[in-house]
Amino acid sequence: MPSLAAARQHTLRERNLELVARAVYEAPEPVSRADVASSTGLARATVSTLVDRLVAGRLLAELAPVSAQRAGRPGVPLVPAARSVVGIGLEVNVDYLGASVIDLMNDVVDERVEPGSFHDSNPAEVLPRVGDLARELIASAESEGMRVAGARLALPGLVDAHSGLLQVAPNLGWSTLNPVPLLGLSGLRVDVANEAKLAALAELTGDVASSFLYVSADVGIGAAIVVDGHLFLGERGWNGEIGHVQIDPAGPRCGCGATGCLEQYAGKEAVNRAAGLPADAPVEALVRAVEARSPAAQAALERAASALGTALADFVNLVDVGTVVLGGAYTTLLPWMRDDVEATLADRVLSAPFAPVRVRGAVAGPYAAMAGGAREVLRDVLASPADWV
């Protein structure tokens, strides 16, 4: 049995390994061993040993040496290793399902998306299809020598943050379900999360604010509150259901059973219908209609923006967040919605005269929930690099 002192020594080494890995991953530019020593406060020799371990384990990679400005040996810039350890993001949404493979450089190594219509679908038919996609991508990644760390499945509904059970996904027509066994991905760790929450995490790159309210529209509208780089999940992870905030009690019936929900004014299908387009028309069709000055499309977007602004204002008044990030279909529609959203926020947010709410479009691209999910998997790798070297 190892002694307590040996165990402590072991833990300290693992913690230092994480510290060194993080110093490289979180640096905006490649750093040398000397840079890592000075940013972590660890001895240069210790850093060197730990870096060697991370390089041998293919969590870090070395670039070509650059000549030092001062006398001495040239520095070897360190970067996260490309195409070595990868995370998988999986998603089922109302009009597509997909899988994405992302590496430690945050690059999309491989991605497959299948459009479809999953309204009132059967999870026992849909989830195995996602599992099949994932298996293909995993086989291809492994054939190129990559190691798959795990997967996150994004679903548009209430997911219990502790158990991973899906309580309800109104637009899929799914309820009370453990989705993981249906994927059929034995031997791979798969966690489940709400799609808006994973998409929000994909926004945490570069110099964006680390506290914001993220709201994305597909057929449904989901939201996530990010505070200092971390999701605020509420008691069970069920918060952020802004799509079911009431805009008008006399409004149309919603998939959730209530009336006049935001989704019925500002969800993708509701806007399409109001614009005189087929409910499942792509967002580009709506853009073409509004660019062609279709009065119905213009009115539909105005109504959507004002309803969205009203719901956002309630949210901001309740939780006090200075930045709103609009994702999903809203990113594309923002140029036609921004003025009305901002005007409604200015009218309805009590603190707006002192600090106007900033509104910006999402930057993580169309499959942000898959990207955010894969990155969460890699965040776990980074939290315990010793398991991977």
Ligand SMILES: [Zn+2]
């Ligand atoms: Zn509703």
